[in-house]
Amino acid sequence: MPGLKHIHRIAIIASDYARSKAFYCDILGFTLENEVYRQERDSWKGDLALNGAYVIELFSFPHPPARVSHPEACGLRHLAFAVDDLDAACQALAQKGVVCEPIRLDPLTDKRFTFFSDPDHLPLELYQA
Template structure:
């Protein structure tokens, strides 16, 4: 058996590091645990935590190519975050200028969810628990 225990982190490459750091930390509520500039790569790396748990490695690289995400491109489809109250979460995002899709109902769980995008168009989901 391989022995996987959990997802360690998710790596995201941002086209504008300060904008994405603001979005993930100040809008979504992640905390910056560590940050480093790697001169040899002209790249920033930030380690972001959610509720004290390391979750996202946020990178910048000069001139990263765009990644297709819609319609249903092969690869990572989206990142989903659970919330207790989807309506208040949507109101918070919209207060910060983040547009959310209309709320849908998961036909298997009857739970409510919506999608929105990070500053680079990465699809993100809110899923009410």
Template structure:
């Protein structure tokens, strides 16, 4: 088997409009498509990542909350690459998004920080 990369990451939002604004306006991801799926009473928003991957943002009425803290089993976080961590943190902070203090990866020596989306899903910025 040969894998070429991640195609997409799917996220279910508790407040679709709030999360749509966060991912498209605050993080600046380009909207590829948005559809309303009447049979599921659900919106689906496809967002482009700079490396060709995508985030699929969904609304599902009545979806249960995901425990994040303490960390639950399953997907731990979604990390975004950036070449300038300071600029990225300043941009998020200016838009009211709190970031944890910048840390250094003890194995790679690279800098990183965590922040959260509107549903408190853990997101990471990793400087490359």
């Protein structure tokens, strides 16, 4: 499609907005750029940036339905983040209580990767760039 430039943002609905905001900001290193409470929807919305670029739109809604399965539900399967040093990234997450799966090797690219989860069990991937 002509005119597409890049992915503008990824929207995530959290069951506990404060817990997810702390996870993405305090553990993963995102910056909270803007935050509003939308009273008419009883919903928080936070704009999170990574290295200065707006990436995630974090929402809360009263009683959101649970994810059907993990990670093979129809729809978004996972978010992948590129890192320079996968071992160091996994160690930093472990020091903050985040458990990563065993590191695997992508047979198509020979790159190392692993998965972990956010507070709502959204699958997240670290991929060695």
